[in-house]
Amino acid sequence: MLTIRSSFARSRGPAIALMNAPDRMLHPSNGTASGRELAVRARKVSVVYPSADAPVQALSEIDLAIAPGEFVSLIGPSGCGKTTLLRVIADLEPITSGTVEVNGMSPHEARLARAYGYVFQSPALFPWRTVLANVMLPLQIQGRDAATCKSVAMEQLARVGLGGFEKKYPWQLSGGMQQRVSIARALGFEPRLLMMDEPFGALDEITRDRLNEQLQQLWRREKRTVVFVTHSIAEAAYLSTRIVVMSPRPGRILKVIASPLPDERDLGMRDSPEFVAVAHELREALAIGSGRSVDV
Amino acid sequence: MSERARRVVPVGVVLVGVVVLWYAGAVWLNAPGAIERVMTPKGPYGFADLVAATWSMERPVLPAPHQVAIDLWTSLVDWPLDSPRNLLFHAAVTAQSTIVGFVLGTLLGVALAGAIVHSRTLDRALLPWIVASQTVPVLAIAPIVLVILGSLGFSGIAPKAAIAMYLCFFPVTVAMVQGLRSPQRIDTELMHTYAATRMQAFWLLRLPAALPFLFPSLRVGVAAGLVGAMVAELPTGAQAGLGAKLLTGSYYGNTIGIWSALVMSALLGLVLVAAVSAAERIVLRQRRFG
Numbered sequence: 001m002l003t004i005r006s007s008f009a010r011s012r013g014p015a016i017a018l019m020n021a022p023d024r025m026l027h028p029s030n031g032t033a034s035g036r037e038l039a040v041r042a043r044k045v046s047v048v049y050p051s052a053d054a055p056v057q058a059l060s061e062i063d064l065a066i067a068p069g070e071f072v073s074l075i076g077p078s079g080c081g082k083t084t085l086l087r088v089i090a091d092l093e094p095i096t097s098g099t100v101e102v103n104g105m106s107p108h109e110a111r112l113a114r115a116y117g118y119v120f121q122s123p124a125l126f127p128w129r130t131v132l133a134n135v136m137l138p139l140q141i142q143g144r145d146a147a148t149c150k151s152v153a154m155e156q157l158a159r160v161g162l163g164g165f166e167k168k169y170p171w172q173l174s175g176g177m178q179q180r181v182s183i184a185r186a187l188g189f190e191p192r193l194l195m196m197d198e199p200f201g202a203l204d205e206i207t208r209d210r211l212n213e214q215l216q217q218l219w220r221r222e223k224r225t226v227v228f229v230t231h232s233i234a235e236a237a238y239l240s241t242r243i244v245v246m247s248p249r250p251g252r253i254l255k256v257i258a259s260p261l262p263d264e265r266d267l268g269m270r271d272s273p274e275f276v277a278v279a280h281e282l283r284e285a286l287a288i289g290s291g292r293s294v295d296v
Numbered sequence: 297m298s299e300r301a302r303r304v305v306p307v308g309v310v311l312v313g314v315v316v317l318w319y320a321g322a323v324w325l326n327a328p329g330a331i332e333r334v335m336t337p338k339g340p341y342g343f344a345d346l347v348a349a350t351w352s353m354e355r356p357v358l359p360a361p362h363q364v365a366i367d368l369w370t371s372l373v374d375w376p377l378d379s380p381r382n383l384l385f386h387a388a389v390t391a392q393s394t395i396v397g398f399v400l401g402t403l404l405g406v407a408l409a410g411a412i413v414h415s416r417t418l419d420r421a422l423l424p425w426i427v428a429s430q431t432v433p434v435l436a437i438a439p440i441v442l443v444i445l446g447s448l449g450f451s452g453i454a455p456k457a458a459i460a461m462y463l464c465f466f467p468v469t470v471a472m473v474q475g476l477r478s479p480q481r482i483d484t485e486l487m488h489t490y491a492a493t494r495m496q497a498f499w500l501l502r503l504p505a506a507l508p509f510l511f512p513s514l515r516v517g518v519a520a521g522l523v524g525a526m527v528a529e530l531p532t533g534a535q536a537g538l539g540a541k542l543l544t545g546s547y548y549g550n551t552i553g554i555w556s557a558l559v560m561s562a563l564l565g566l567v568l569v570a571a572v573s574a575a576e577r578i579v580l581r582q583r584r585f586g
Contacts (some may be wrong), residue, residue, distance in 0.1 A: 063548075090489060090491070092484075092485055092488065111488075111489060112489050112491045113491075114490065114491055116489070118489040120482050120485070120486065121482075122482060124482045124486050126483070126501070128505075128507075128582065128583055137490070137500065138490045138498070141487075141492045141496050169582060259461075
């Protein structure tokens, strides 16, 4: 707990200093005449899994555009296809019909161009590598020289508040710290797009709040595009600039809610009328999706 | 009781039991021969005389432990290291072909496993043959290999190492196929999102993940390789090696010699397995799960 608190205090410092640096994330110039390109563009995307009796429609005609610098959450009950949609964007799942573009490329090209970082539900750290070596992994794969790998990894670890833990092994860290290592790993090669699949789902609520706060600060200072899958209403409302509500059988988008909250947020805002209104709207949309009425 | 004592005492009790049984067995098995060849010519004798005789025969059916120990010890201290009467000389000859065969077998096993996990075709084509290769008894294969390699001009260590390798590669292949396939889906997907090449995924994920599977198979492999090397020494009429020593011992009815060669090969096996375990501890010293 002490380490989390102190690291949290430390991460506030450089936040201001770094705020100007990644402005290019907001206005990426793709060098073409079409001007500003979207981070993610999905048109009529369907994913159908063949099965013995009836084929399963995991995603049905999804249309979604995400602009650079947005923080978009995908929320819905299990089976609504939110993780599938994320995996489609990440080229981890093939689509049955429709088109997907990531930074103007196909997901496959975007993956080969290392355009995105992906954070899984579990940390997926290699137990034989130290914390530092785990964060260095994607940089090594990209063929950066050893010194660069090391300095970038050290910097990323400091940013998630894990400076001083470089030489530890994953099993020596708590679950929340492990997930922060995996976030540092995903950010190390400066991807323009960060995809997170319920990254804090397995953590206790106190740790989760802290990590939400840190993630919000990280997004605010770097303005990378984030696509975030969650099943927590509070998490989605606190973090997102836009929230995509999805519904199962077939997996589809029910509603897109733009957050009225300012970019600069703190956990105290969760009691503000704006936050409560967003949470209520979300809860209502989710209830409609599951065919129930709301009595809140 | 201290931790060390707790571990040593049970082993010690079994050891004492074995030695007692061994001495009793020596009396039982050697008594007929002792009565016929030693006691009867001397005239009347008591039980104590009989027991003493069964434990000190020149060619007993079952030599007593101290006879084997003395024979082993004198072979080590009374003869120079390069003498064929020194058991360490034979142990070194056998160890050499075992180690060469073990290294080659391990490389072959890892290479085969790598090929099998990367190609579904090779998986289907090779695995049944690899399993079938181990159903052929090594005693049947050994003379054939020796004849063929001999006709090609390979003699000395190469044929023996080839047979050691033949026994070594199998456990390594099987364990490495399992180990190289052990990374979870989330780990391979992680490498996929980094657009890692197959080679990168192999070196950075599959191989390190397979190491905990590799070492137990290496322990089995080195012990099997020792068997292979000794079997290979039997049909060659080899002059040196623990297998040759066992064979000459049985030719001349030198039972004590057979037993000391046997004890020597057991010690060699222990040393080889201990060396693999030491390597494992060094390589996997940072691993812990949980």
